[in-house]
Amino acid sequence: MIYADNAATTRISDRALEKMMPFLREQYGNASSQYSLGAKAKRAIEKSRKQFAEAIGAEPSEIIFTSGGSEANSWLLQCIANIYCNEPIHIITSAIEHHSVLNACHALKQSGVEISVLPVDNLGRVSIQNIKAAINSKTRLVSIMLANNEIGTIQPIEEIARLLQDKDILFHTDAVQAVGHIPVDVKSLNVDFLTASAHKFNGAKGTGILYKRSEVELPPLVFGGQQEHGLRAGTENVAGIVAAGYAIEESVSEMGERANLLRSMVKKTVKGIKEIISCVRINGDCYNQLPGTLNLSFDNISGASLMHLLDLKGVCVSTSSACNAGKDEPSHVLIALGLSEQQANSAIRISYGKYNTLEEVEYIVNAINSAYIKIKSAL
């Protein structure tokens, strides 16, 4: 099997797996217990918090572990609404956000919160001017993703932060696809909140991260004990958190070299496909995107068919985000870019990661070209 859907999830790194295993077997203590077994678990969590904080330029006390990126995104948006429950508020987001943001916004809209969903250009970029124009006296939060999960386009987060600097508006970025893949520093980005997910950077599934700037207060998500600074009660997923710490440490240390390799894989894929298929379109911003993500549309064939034929040959790619796959509707991201429904439905996403090789890229290219011809010849 060749796995090229690393934007959906990644294989856990050998080191992260090795480090998490003792916390599922010998050192399975509850981190809140007072005896040594519990203390060791607590120490491991705090080490991971420090590892993650260092990776994004934050303080350990600013890191809150959650069950995943979706929980962190939804929690944050609900919290902002709760903080300002006695006044009308306005939230700005973009049309290409992950559904954990868009659906949370939709729910808030039902309860009376004003939501502005900004368009993007044909490369998937949010316009600073549009954000500026959308801000009103009730605006309390701007939530714009750092890098898109389907097309990989990177947003001008620092510029947006500059725009918001002297305003009483909180700024959140969903960095689930970016953390561990491109340099992320919360101080340079100047965001109040940032969300991430461990299984997107070769950690284990079930661990998410919310960075919360220390000066900002949030109400708890889960009431109970004092876990996660009293904001998210419940026994911690110690093993998952430990894996997250080592995975991010490893991802950051390998980032430069890996990004170069991933870019060469993407380049080789595009070149190989274009040699056989002329009518292929690259979706996203080639000059400012995640190193391993490639979204392609093909004329007059179904991306789902292509994906299934690749699956028959042992290649895993996706048609859109994994969270939305299986739904018979075009990607909201590609539609926002201005693609027609047919073009959006003809798209596949290839996302390379840590364990892919250039030999695999060659196999994938041949498999895509062959599958394309088989589909076309049967039309």
Added chain:
Amino acid sequence: MKGKICYVCGKENLSKNEIGLHKKLLNKDARTFYCLDCLAEHLEVETEFLLIKIEEFKEQDCKLF
């Protein structure tokens, strides 16, 4: 009413699974179809493998099957 036939080998009365798999893998708007064996040959895979895929698609609640 006469059932669908395979446009390669002429096999008659193609099953719902055969029609569904052709639509799923090649073209959801198709009006002509391969039988399972001809589809396997076209895609260069074993027929048994396609039968496994059909079961997977059913498990995913795909309405084509």
